[in-house]
Amino acid sequence: MNKEKVKEGILKGSALKRHIILLILTYIAVINLSILLYLISPKYYKATSSILQPPESETSIVSSQATKFSKEPLSLIRTNTELFFSILNSRRMKDDIIEKFNLKKHYNVSNNDEAIEILNKRTKIFLSKDKVIQIDIIDRDPKIAAGIANFYTENLDFLIKELAITTAKQNRIFIEKRLKETTELIESLEKRLSEIQNTNKLVVDQDLSQISQTGGKLMEQLINKQLELEREKQILDEKDPKIIMLKNEIKEIQTSLTKLLASQDELTRILRELKVQETLYNFLTSKMEEAKIEETRDTPVVQILDKAKIPYKVYKPDIKFILVLVSSIVGGIGFITIFFDILRFLGSI
Secondary structure, three states: HHHHHHHHHHHHHHHHHHHHHHHHHHHHHHHHHHHHHHOOOOOOEEEEEEEEOOOHHHHHHHHHHHHHHHHOOHHHHOOOHHHHHHHHHHHHHHHHHHHHOOOHHHHHHOHHHHHHHHHOEEEEEEOOOOOEEEEEEEOOOOOHHHHHHHHHHHHHHHHHHHHHHHHHHHHHHHHHHHHHHHHHHHHHHHHHHHHHHHHHOOOOOOOOOHHHHHHHHHHHHHHHHHHHHHHHHHOOOOOOHHHHHHHHHHHHHHHHHHHHHHHHHHHHHHHHHHHHHHHHHHHHHHHHHHHHHHHHHHHOOEEEEEEEOOOOOOEEOOOOHHHHHHHHHHHHHHHHHHHHHHHHHOOOO
């Protein structure tokens, strides 16, 4: 009786062998199919670039402290790190990338919005545990993946300098404007000074001594001509040519003297204004250098830690993951099948 049961169990055991063979063949077929699908499927590559988390500027720290005494919540204060992430995820950044790498053609889409959707799916920007801002780009073209990852960091530095409005930058812009106005005013005063010199044939110095000398000579000539006129009037008639000539000479000297005095007043005003503006110009020039240094110090600096290199390893699909997954599924099914076959075999004894 026992011999018959054993014989019958052995016969049933043949089902176990068939299942094992079937599982092996199925596993081989599935593995081959997976490799075939991997070979014909599109390959994606991942490129990574990274930048150091920026230190917070004194402006941000002061603003944070100021919130303790104001109604403005701390969450509204923009730190340098938040500024970096805002620019990296901005529409301006993505439009620049699309234009730079002609992504509409690369992604085979008709407009920027569709290209941005694809770019967003293939881009991951995050702050790692090591306090490093990491940029991962996935693309079918490894060169484009590396190029986009590097362009993110390069364009970030450009946009930071262009868009970051700090107190130091505002001061520099204000000083720059005032310096330009002062320079234009100095040029205008110097032009007017040159016109007066050319018109009156004068050499203008700071104390106007040459004008004073010329005025003194004219006054001396005027007095002499007036005295001569008075002497001649006692002898000659008013209509005498000599009297008329003396009167004309006196009139010309008076006219020259009037013009000279008017020029002296204007020259005094111009020279005084020039002195003030030149002092202001020197002051603004020194302040401009200070403002530039402060702006450079206050503007966050993009420090590239790692540049993306062209990846050669396929990121997606992952053949190792596929093989492990397929092996796990077939192995699981095989284990369950064999387990029940063994139970049936043991139950038959």
